[in-house]
Amino acid sequence: MSKSVALYPVLAERLESHLVEEENRIKRIRSHIEILKLENKKMNMSRKELEAEMAHPVRVYRFVSQFYSDIEDIRDSLDMSRISEELRETLSQLPSQKDYIDAVGAIARLQEVYKDEADFTRPQANNTIDVLTAEEVFDIGRTCSEMENYYGALNNLVRAKEMFEDRNDTVQAMAAYDHLAFVMFEQQNPDYALNYTYNLIDYYKDKDEEILTRLQDNRKLYIEELGGEELANQSLSLSRPYNNEPLEQLPIYNKLCRGESVELEAKESKPLQCHMHTNNNHPLLILAPVKKEDLHIETGLSFFHEVLSDKEIKLFQEKASGVFEDSQLVPDDDIKKDPNFEVKDDGYADTRVRSSNTGWVDDEMDVMVKTVSRRIAAILDLDLKSAESFQVLSYGIGGFYLPHFDWGDGENPFADFEGNRIATWIFYLNNIKKGGATVFPDIGATVWPEKGGAAFWRNLHRNGEGNRLTLHAACPVLEGYKWASNKWFHTVGNEFSWPCDVNPES
Numbered sequence: 001m002s003k004s005v006a007l008y009p010v011l012a013e014r015l016e017s018h019l020v021e022e023e024n025r026i027k028r029i030r031s032h033i034e035i036l037k038l039e040n041k042k043m044n045m046s047r048k049e050l051e052a053e054m055a056h057p058v059r060v061y062r063f064v065s066q067f068y069s070d071i072e073d074i075r076d077s078l079d080m081s082r083i084s085e086e087l088r089e090t091l092s093q094l095p096s097q098k099d100y101i102d103a104v105g106a107i108a109r110l111q112e113v114y115k116d117e118a119d120f121t122r123p124q125a126n127n128t129i130d131v132l133t134a135e136e137v138f139d140i141g142r143t144c145s146e147m148e149n150y151y152g153a154l155n156n157l158v159r160a161k162e163m164f165e166d167r168n169d170t171v172q173a174m175a176a177y178d179h180l181a182f183v184m185f186e187q188q189n190p191d192y193a194l195n196y197t198y199n200l201i202d203y204y205k206d207k208d209e210e211i212l213t214r215l216q217d218n219r220k221l222y223i224e225e226l227g228g229e230e231l232a233n234q235s236l237s238l239s240r241p242y243n244n245e246p247l248e249q250l251p252i253y254n255k256l257c258r259g260e261s262v263e264l265e266a267k268e269s270k271p272l273q274c275h276m277h278t279n280n281n282h283p284l285l286i287l288a289p290v291k292k293e294d295l296h297i298e299t300g301l302s303f304f305h306e307v308l309s310d311k312e313i314k315l316f317q318e319k320a321s322g323v324f325e326d327s328q329l330v331p332d333d334d335i336k337k338d339p340n341f342e343v344k345d346d347g348y349a350d351t352r353v354r355s356s357n358t359g360w361v362d363d364e365m366d367v368m369v370k371t372v373s374r375r376i377a378a379i380l381d382l383d384l385k386s387a388e389s390f391q392v393l394s395y396g397i398g399g400f401y402l403p404h405f406d407w408g409d410g411e412n413p414f415a416d417f418e419g420n421r422i423a424t425w426i427f428y429l430n431n432i433k434k435g436g437a438t439v440f441p442d443i444g445a446t447v448w449p450e451k452g453g454a455a456f457w458r459n460l461h462r463n464g465e466g467n468r469l470t471l472h473a474a475c476p477v478l479e480g481y482k483w484a485s486n487k488w489f490h491t492v493g494n495e496f497s498w499p500c501d502v503n504p505e506s
């Protein structure tokens with residue numbers, strides 16, 4: 001009993017400090033509410049305004065990382081076991097760690113593909129607002145490292161260290177150096193890792209015991225990797241430049257995305273046996289002939305200008321926005337073999353292969369959609385009966401689709417349709433500020449999106465087999481956003497639609 005009595009003042013004291021903590025927690029929630037109210041204006045923007053606001057990679061990264069850390073802080077400040085279902089539901093829909101990682105991944109992908117054009121650490125064309133700070137570059141480098149994207153990690157950490165040094169911030173420069181040493185090791189540069197570690201040991205030796213111990217352990221590991229003390233010492237002169245292997249080994253794709261020309265292995269070039277039927281006498285086209293550019297003979301790759309009106313484009317965007325979801329992709333065998341690709345539990349590949357929104361728009365949704373379908377069929381002289389609905393795609397900053405075929409393998413590749421995807425038609429619904437081309441690595445072609453225009457190609461050989469030259473990809477969007485729409489024609493009803501071919505036996 002007397003023991004309990006003695007605890008009275010202790011209890012009062014502990015309750016008091018609990019209350020202070022609770023009050024602080026509530027203050028934190030209140031300050032978040034104030035910030036959210038201020039941000040409210042942005043959240044009420046229309047789709048168009050939001051697209052314009054989020055048209056630069058740095059803005060997207062900044063917005064997502066700031067929002068994500070606020071949301072994390074809000075989550076931390078709440079007693080999650082006592083919140084309402086509604087609040088829980090709302091929180092679950094807000095930026096998550098995955099969104100933040102995707103935003104960093106988009107920056108790293110853009111840097112990998114577009115190189116100097118995607119150097120967001122320097123003002124580009126007098127734009128001094130959308131420039132990353134040293135702290136942000138450091139954050140991107142560290143996150144890349146956590147994602148095991150050591151290529152992106154190395155580039156960003158090197159730059160972060162430089163930026164910290166430029167402002168004589170040794171403490172931060174050393175922190176960047178510390179991460180960099182590990183990343184150098186992961187990218188097969190143990191000599192660099194060791195050299196950096198010696199410098200770091202020198203710096204931390206009378207500053208931080210814990211860091212020092214870790215650095216000393218690393219030093220041992222790097223020396224071992226270099227084949228012992230003697231060989232390690234020899235390698236320290238660092239006369240060779242460091243390796244930095246990109247994450248995706250896609251040099252042709254990257255070049256084409258940048259608009260550079262590529263040298264291809266010599267391809268057969270037989271004369272065409274006859275010319276493609278342009279179908280210009282079709283009644284639907286007499287009054288409005290379309291301007292067509294031939295880009296590649298064997299696949300029929302071509303570009304059609306000004307096929308869609310602004311009104312039709314708006315309709316496609318509106319119809320699709322109502323039914324948008326993340327683009328899914330059933331990975332084919334080639335993709336599964338690539339060590340960079342992970343297949344999620346549900347059998348779909350993750351955002352390392354493709355990232356965009358998809359909405360299906362069919363002819364029954366609006367008579368204008370049906371008119372457009374008929375216009376394409378008339379231009380191509382293909383039968384619409386077995387065609388798919390329009391697959392409308394919207395790509396945000398960094399949105400892309402790695403090289404793939406539209407045709408499927410095996411006996412019955414598209415169970416829900418009649419036959420394989422014989423041909424692809426892809427509309428471009430807007431002009432993109434930078435990036436976002438469709439490229440064909442084995443043809444060496446880059447198709448630049450043009451509002452209202454469309455690209456077309458034939459996916460299959462005459463014998464029905466997939467044509468491997470049709471390998472194609474969507475380049476990441478570097479600035480702005482991208483809207484496109486696929487229309488796939490299938491074999492049934494189009495068996496005899498083949499025009500001429502360089503090799504009629506194929």
Ligand SMILES: O=C(O)CCC(=O)C(=O)O
Binds near residue numbers: 401436437472475484
């Ligand atoms: O967006 C592009 O440029 C290409 C899209 C594509 O290839 C596809 O969706 O299959």
Ligand SMILES: [Fe+2]
Binds near residue numbers: 404472
């Ligand atoms: Fe495709």
